[in-house]
Amino acid sequence: DGGITQSPKYLFRKEGQNVTLSCEQNLNHDAMYWYRQDPGQGLRLIYYSQIVNDFQKGDIAEGYSVSREKKESFPLTVTSAQKNPTAFYLCASSMEGTGIYEQYFGPGTRLTVT
Amino acid sequence: AQSVSQHNHHVILSEAASLELGCNYSYGGTVNLFWYVQYPGQHLQLLLKYFSGDPLVKGIKGFEAEFIKSKFSFNLRKPSVQWSDTAEYFCAVNSGGGNKLTFGTGTQLKVEL
Numbered sequence: 665d666g667g668i669t670q671s672p673k674y675l676f677r678k679e680g681q682n683v684t685l686s687c688e689q690n691l692n693h694d695a696m697y698w699y700r701q702d703p704g705q706g707l708r709l710i711y712y713s714q715i716v717n718d719f720q721k722g723d724i725a726e727g728y729s730v731s732r733e734k735k736e737s738f739p740l741t742v743t744s745a746q747k748n749p750t751a752f753y754l755c756a757s758s759m760e761g762t763g764i765y766e767q768y769f770g771p772g773t774r775l776t777v778t
Numbered sequence: 779a780q781s782v783s784q785h786n787h788h789v790i791l792s793e794a795a796s797l798e799l800g801c802n803y804s805y806g807g808t809v810n811l812f813w814y815v816q817y818p819g820q821h822l823q824l825l826l827k828y829f830s831g832d833p834l835v836k837g838i839k840g841f842e843a844e845f846i847k848s849k850f851s852f853n854l855r856k857p858s859v860q861w862s863d864t865a866e867y868f869c870a871v872n873s874g875g876g877n878k879l880t881f882g883t884g885t886q887l888k889v890e891l
Contacts, residue, residue, distance in 0.1 A: 704884075706884050707881040709879070712878060714877075766824050766827065767824075769821050
C-alpha cells in the first residue's frame with residue numbers, strides 16, 4: 665500500500681524536551697513537506713525538502729529542525745526553543761518539488777507539550 | 779507574501795442544500811489553486827485543482843470550483859450537499875518558486891440530516 669506514514673499518532677512531552685516526529689513515504693516522491701495545523705489557522709509550512717540532502721525553511725521554521733538523509737524519510741525535530749509546540753503536525757510529499765504537483769498528506773501526529 | 783482568505787469559518791447546511799465556500803488570494807501573478815478536504819479522522823486529500831485552461835474545474839464527489847482571475851477568487855461549489863460532506867475544507871494557492879502551498883484557515887462544514 666503506497667502512502668505516507670507518520671508515527672506516533674499521539675505524542676506527549678514535557679516542556680524543555682526535544683522531540684522527533686517521524687515521516688516515511690513509499691511513493692518514490694522527491695519532495696517532502698512539514699506543516700503545522702492549529703485550530704482556526706489552517707496549515708502553515710515549517711520546512712520542505714525538494715531532494716535528498718537538501719531542505720529549506722518554510723514560513724514558521726523557528727524552533728524546528730529537519731534532516732533528509734534518505735528519499736523516503738523526513739523527520740522533524742521540535743526543539744525546546746519552539747514557544748508553542750502543542751499542535752497537529754502533518755507531513756506531505758509530492759512527485760517533485762520544482763514543478764506544480766499534488767501534495768499527498770499523512771495522517772498526522774498530535775503533539776502535546778505540558 | 780501570498781495570503782489566502784476563507785471568509786466562512788463555520789457553515790451549517792441541511793442535506794440537499796447548495797454549497798458555496800469562498801476563497802480569495804492576494805498574489806496577482808500566475809497562480810495554481812487547490813481545494814483540499816479533511817473528513818473526520820481521515821487524511822487531508824485533494825478535492826480539485828486548477829492549473830490553466832477552463833476556469834471551471836470539476837473535482838471528486840460532485841464538487842466544482844470557478845477561478846475568477848479579476849476577483850482573485852476560487853470558490854468551491856456543490857449543488858446538493860450530503861451528510862457525508864461534513865468535513866473541513868481548505869483552499870490552497872501556489873504562486874511560483876517551487877511546489878510550496880499557502881493554505882487558507884479552513885472552513886468547517888456540517889451537514890445536518
